[in-house]
Amino acid sequence: MKQQYLLTERGKLLIATLIVLFLIVPSIIIVIYTSMRETPADEAGNNGVVSQSGGGSVSSDGDNEQANLDSSLAGTTAFDLVAGTMTFLFTPDLQTTLDVYTMTRLGELLTSPKYTNNTKIAVEIPQLPDEKAIILTTAITNAFTTYEIPLSDVVFFIYQPEKDSRTFEVNVSID
Numbered sequence: 001m002k003q004q005y006l007l008t009e010r011g012k013l014l015i016a017t018l019i020v021l022f023l024i025v026p027s028i029i030i031v032i033y034t035s036m037r038e039t040p041a042d043e044a045g046n047n048g049v050v051s052q053s054g055g056g057s058v059s060s061d062g063d064n065e066q067a068n069l070d071s072s073l074a075g076t077t078a079f080d081l082v083a084g085t086m087t088f089l090f091t092p093d094l095q096t097t098l099d100v101y102t103m104t105r106l107g108e109l110l111t112s113p114k115y116t117n118n119t120k121i122a123v124e125i126p127q128l129p130d131e132k133a134i135i136l137t138t139a140i141t142n143a144f145t146t147y148e149i150p151l152s153d154v155v156f157f158i159y160q161p162e163k164d165s166r167t168f169e170v171n172v173s174i175d
Contacts (some may be wrong), residue, residue: 076105077169084114084174090139091167092132098143106172110147114174121154124171126161140170 007015078087086109088102098106109115121144125136137156144154161168 075099075101079105079109081108081112082114084109084112086172087169088172089167090136090170092128092135093166095139096135097139103143103146106143107147109172109174110149112174119153120175121149122157122171122173122175123154124157124159124173126165126168126170127158128161128168136168136170 076086076088078085080086086105088098088105090098115121123140125133125140127133128136141151141154144151
């Protein structure tokens with residue numbers, strides 16, 4: 001004798017729920033993750049123009065080497081909120097402050113679960129000539145001051161950059 005099984009309304013609901021959980025939700029997560037990783041720095045509203053400390057922006061004079069900051073010369077290149085790390089590019093010849101997108105990401109980094117009142121923030125910067133080092137460290141310290149982070153919580157480390165580099169990686173990690 002052969003038994004036949006009937007699918008009840010409760011069973012149909014269970015199967016529909018499993019389909020949603022195992023197919024649709026991961027698909028949505030992948031789409032969101034992919035779209036967040038592909039967001040260009042210019043989408044943050046700075047259109048590749050670096051804001052100066054005086055509130056203006058780099059302007060075009062006939063003799064200027066570069067009027068607008070190329071998006072490949074600034075912006076966040078790596079970001080991990082859970083690990084409390086980020087890497088961004090900085091070009092001391094063309095910037096005096098962090099670009100808007102990097103500032104936004106730095107603010108997001110400070111919401112990391114790794115950041116507490118007793119945390120130190122490690123900032124790894126390249127070894128540069130004094131005038132460029134001052135521009136870079138001032139931009140970084142001003143950014144932390146904007147977010148009301150005590151400068152006593154910020155520790156700088158120096159690395160040796162590649163020879164003849166004009167754009168440098170800055171690594172920030174919450175320890």
